[in-house]
Amino acid sequence: MGIPLWLSIGVLLRGRTDETGAWFVIGDPLVAFGCLTALLWRRRFPLAVAMTVVIASTASALASGAAFLALVSISTRRRPVEIGVVALALVTASQFAGGFYPVQSSPGLLWYQLALPALIAGIAVAMGMAIGGRRVEVRSLRDRAESAEREQTARAAQARALERNRIAREMHDVLAHRISLVAMQAGVLDHRSDLTAEESRVLVRGIADGSHQALEELRDVLGVLRADPGRPEPPQPALDRVPELIAEARTSGLDVTLTGTVAGTPSDAVGRTCYRIVQEGLTNAAKHAPGAHVHITLEGTAGANISVSVHNSPTTTATSRPPTSGFGLLGLTERISLAGGELSHHRTPDNGYVLTAQLPWPNPTHEKRVCVDTERERVRVVVIVDDDRLVRMALRLVIDAEPDLTVVAEAADGDDAITVVDEQRPDVVLMDVRMPGRDGLSATRELLTRPAPPRVLMLTTFDSDDLVLGALHAGALGFVLKDTPPARILDAVRTVTDGNSVLSPAAAARVIAAATSPQSSYARDSSREAARKQLSALTERELETARAVADGLGNPEIAERLYISVATVKAHVGNLFAKLGVDNRVQIALLVRDAEE
Template identity: 75%
Template sequence: MNEDVVPRLAGWQQTWRLVAAAALGVPFWLSTAVVLPRGCATDSCSWLVTGDPLVALGCLAVLLWRRRFPLAVALVVAVASGASTLAVGAALLALCSMSARRRPVEIGVVACVYVAASQLALMLYPVTSPSGPMWLQLALPALSAGIAVAMGVAVGARRVEVLSLRQRAESAEREQTAREAQARALERNRIAREMHDVLAHRISLVALQAGVLDHRRTLTTEENRTLIRGIADGSHQALEELRDVLGVLRADPDGPEPPQPSLDRIPELVADARTSGLDVSLTTTVTGEPSDVVGRTCYRVLQEALTNAAKHAPGAPVHITVAGTAGDELHVSVHNSPATTPTDRPPTSGFGLLGLAERVALTGGELSHHSTHDGGYLLTAHLPWPDHDHGERS
């Protein structure tokens, strides 16, 4: 809503309430004038046409502060209504406004003051007929006060309900915003992890081959041709795998997931590393077929380990061990010896192993990595491998 509209709307609401209060007091003022003796308004009862309206106007003016000082304003107007029948409407509005706070003690005090003050009007004006028994004289003020209190309590309850609904809506909106931010962060992490897993490995191998071409000047023509072909093939494969990753990220989350690398592609991974110049040996003693999640995680562990070996220890022997059986664990170990030749420290993000540890933790496994006593590096992963077939048979 426009900021200029809100104050204008509040001003109109204030105005029509004051007009309603003034209009509500008119029937009480006229009823008093009817029961007075003929000619009294210009003689002993001149207060009815002079002081009574002035007190009512004062009460209407005081009502402007009823939101800031509800109890004080209600008491003042209730007492003043005893000297002005035209101010009865203002007194009822003040009582209704104060009742919206739903404080029983304050409501009871103001209601009693209003009923007691209403009896003063009987003393101000000499009526021409008896006003009946005392309980009847109190019935009309008590009834009008009860109606005002009921309306005020209902308005207060409605305000509390609206406030509660508004707070719940704002809370739901904040939660929705937080969920959307979390989903965006998770999606960014997912994209970063997949891009790192795919591109870091391929680009590291390409960089390794390019480094060999740059540093070794004694290579034969055939060796140069082999390295150049490897760089071209690695770049092409990097683009192909990037395309595959983007296809996975754009795929329908409710649809079937495209095939991901698993244990069956480990020999291909090792062969690519050897083609790029790494001295890699592989020992595999795996019995059974692990789940897609375990197989994919194992593949990513080896991929990250080979990438780091190519970056930090080019030319060093790398030994990979993969062993495990269903119902136990899948053990992955990658050990590389120290670098055979000193190299410049390659650029690194530092998040590869962190992302890998998160990936392993999601499967319920453990990842550890540390330097060895001979100056090499060892990376191990233990991935749980529940025996689903055994569970189904039992």
């Protein structure tokens, strides 16, 4: 565009040898070259470069093309104020160009001298806006494609996780039954020393067969559940490997000390949970408090609790705040809850952080019942209901050995149980939950409609929330697991027969957890009021930002929804962290959810 204009002016100035001709030949091209060079920085300094080039084009006809390109470039940003300033400068500069090249023109063509530059500026703006819109569209399409790809990857991972969970649940159902049966049969052998050789052989054979079947089923599904089937799983950590974990942390630069006394060796599950607590505490300290001193305390005795504490002092170095997800502590809370323990984590007054956990550490239970109190003179009549013949046999061997207990009948499902109870009128029914046909819950509800109904003690492999609460709602007075030691099963039978309730420790923990969970009405009301009280300290705009965060929007999407800048959104989110006392966006979303339930 600049070259034809420059050549046409050269034709009009042909034969001139004064300063104007010299500027046309030397100065004009040099200014144009400078403008083209300046355009290399148009992306870094768009407005400054555009204004410089447009103003410089006043002294150079050859630079008019560079000015046109500068206006196109600034228009791609699609900012009306910037575009208007540069376009006006271009039209104005075109009017002063005649001072350098005094070419004769008719006075009646003044409108033409204004309209033509304005038309050229309009074309440049239209081209820039079109290019900018196309770039936005392409960027949007690229983001959508990347988002779709990430979503597809996430869905595939979720599908794998769901299938693994399904397999894990199936494995739990099958293996838990077999292992509880093995535990029950072994308990009978330990409890009864007067069994005949045939009875002992049947129990030992059942233990061997059950163990073999459980191992085969484990081998079938273990490879599916592994995250990396091509690599062998490392040994599961235990409490005795905590010193190794601390040594690794010291190697990475953490200042860690370990104190406390653990009298004895806890079970593998308890030891593994303690190891994970220490591991999570050290990971958080290394991420959020580099250079801080970390003090770990382990204390506990069998028969009581084992406590784990990880306390880090304030960080000694100023670092940028790393992104937090909160998922590590969420997973740890779930792990500790399953173990029947409690987890607490909070900041200390000196701006440090402490992570503490309490885990139950029961005594090993291999006790035998060697005598019976003389007070137990009344014989309690028992009916056993279970679909597994070996379970019924093991329970009969245990119960019939007691002088105050006797088994009068057995049943293999809920319908048979109702018939047998109507015939025998027992004092207590040992009822399995899951059976073919009518299950134990339905049979219990039916039995309790009878006049003078028997007491019902649920004896099952599983202790899930729905089964425990379902059994209690059905009217059962007790809930005991099949792997409970025989002596405790006998105590449970006597307790239920006398009209008192009994729950295994695991079942009791689940009942308490269900009563205090967010799904219970009391806890839900308390949580709602606490969340609303916290959110009441926010301004209207901060509350709108919190709701947008709860909807899963990122900062750009929140800015678009609220018609504010991304920087303002970041400021609001920072205020939310400070006012609500939270560490990440997930906790903001949970507060909003609790307040609006």
